[in-house]
Amino acid sequence: MTIKITKILCPTDYSDLSILGVRYAREFAQCFGAQIHCIHVIDEAGQYWAAMGPESAPIAPAMDDLKTAAEEHMQRFADEHLVGLKFAPIKRVVPGNPFQEIIEYAAENLIDLIVIPTHGRGGIAHALLGSTAEKVVRKAPCPVLTVRENERECVGP
Numbered sequence: 001m002t003i004k005i006t007k008i009l010c011p012t013d014y015s016d017l018s019i020l021g022v023r024y025a026r027e028f029a030q031c032f033g034a035q036i037h038c039i040h041v042i043d044e045a046g047q048y049w050a051a052m053g054p055e056s057a058p059i060a061p062a063m064d065d066l067k068t069a070a071e072e073h074m075q076r077f078a079d080e081h082l083v084g085l086k087f088a089p090i091k092r093v094v095p096g097n098p099f100q101e102i103i104e105y106a107a108e109n110l111i112d113l114i115v116i117p118t119h120g121r122g123g124i125a126h127a128l129l130g131s132t133a134e135k136v137v138r139k140a141p142c143p144v145l146t147v148r149e150n151e152r153e154c155v156g157p
Contacts, residue, residue: 005028005112006032006033006034006035007034007035007109007110007111008029008036008113008114009105009111009113010022011038011098012038012040012074014040015117017118017147017149020117020149021117022036022081022082024115026085029086029087030086033086034112035090037090037105037109038078038082038089038090039092039093039094039105040070040074040093041093041096041101042070042093042095043096044095044096044097063095066095074091074093092105099136099139102136102140103141106141113144114143114144116132116146117148117149118131118133118134118146133146
């Protein structure tokens, strides 16, 4: 069996951890001659709390403002971390539920590999915050490489 990777999806929240994920995605893209698709999902959950009644003031920026800011940030992120690749990266900013948007994008665009960073939280933090990466691993239509925050050398038993 030959493994063919032509499209790599690299979700980002523009954090330092996302930069680590992009480094891995770049290496795979160079090894396989693949194109990177970089996606940022504006979590719509905050919008549900934007107004608590007919007379209340919004507590979150409007979605259009969030999208404009996220697209500008995506361009800066790509200019800094996605230059010099064989194929120009595809950049997307979409509103929605992060894990759902990631797996839907992967399915619709026939992505071969998802490279996603994870904080590796456990216990109560994981129970309270959930894990986008874990949900993507469970539901993705393709292989997923998770990149941990605390990289270290692999030492055998």
